[in-house]
Amino acid sequence: MTPVTEKGTETREAILDRAVDLASVEGLEGLTIGRLAAELQMSKSGLFAHFGSKQDLQLATIAAAAARFKTTVVDPALELPDGAPRLRALAERYLAQVNTYSGGCFWAATSAEYDDRPGPVRDAIIALLEAWLGELERQARIAGVEHPERLAFEIYSLVMGANARYRLSGEERVFEYAREAVERLLPS
Amino acid sequence: MTPVTEKGTETREAILDRAVDLASVEGLEGLTIGRLAAELQMSKSGLFAHFGSKQDLQLATIAAAAARFKTTVVDPALELPDGAPRLRALAERYLAQVNTYSGGCFWAATSAEYDDRPGPVRDAIIALLEAWLGELERQARIAGVEHPERLAFEIYSLVMGANARYRLSGEERVFEYAREAVERLLPS
DNA sequence: CATTAGATCGAACGTTCGTGCTTTTATATA
């Protein structure tokens, strides 16, 4: 009888789930194979065998984070109609997702880390970010917003700002500030 | 004849000037003593002797970046009267300073890097950030802004957002977006 | 039961890092 999920992929998924959280704290470079293996109580080499290189592990971690983002932010908003309603849902969930990683927003941490390191890792982060901002912009346009690209930028800034301020000061108020500011920007 | 500046402090300042730029690219952890020494064409041990430890080098680098910030952002704005005029000048220069480091805003890079690493380095970054936001807030209050703390947060977010987006996409437009958004928030 | 492929492990490698110790060089003063 063939098992539904093979042992290998199961382990791989467990590794990546932990890797996303660890990278949100330590960054994708600080995400060391030894530490990751220790936390999962397996050997460095056993873990390493699932990925050909550290860079492959980093790319797989980014893909896993993107999947998590899709599940928690994008998919639920697809229930709502295009335009203003979906845009509002996307923005709200976007702000909320920064607290679904143990070290604050995965994307804030990794994009700051790789904004000056050319290579496949940076390319992957950029591609996902552009796709996300493109979706925000598209919904804004459908909603009849005057400057959709600028609105997408402002939402992005407020979410990143709230994440950064909260991480540094612990003040939960900043999420309220960000929420209010976004609300002011959205079409009624 | 006593020289105006001793050789030692002169070298130290040259090191720190380069360290600020390097840290804006590689982060304060990626700022390695070997690389810094190589760029300045001196030996690791010779450079190291100026600081007792890597952490001391990091703290000195932060202090040097703070001095640069004061010179380029704060000091010029002190020419203007308290309140709205000075607030506007501070905001404009705050946005502009992100391009005075070779790797984008030093503070964006380092605060993202240390937001989850307790210790003196993180403490120093936080203290300087709080002082800066406090100054923005104070000027906003004098200018009669209704929610000074929220305004300071929004300016901070827009500047950090523009820095991040520009670093990742190369689109200079984002600075225009940020400038417009800030302008909308300031008292006329 | 014997075979085999995939998953995991333990040990070791070459490299890079921060750091300490000793020596040499440069600089300022008498």
Added chain:
DNA sequence: TATATAAAAGCACGAACGTTCGATCTAATG
């Protein structure tokens, strides 16, 4: 110019990193 002091260099270390490799374990197949 000679001397004392500060600055820089040379060299080596221990630790941690990514990576490799051969061995061991597990589980399904004939």
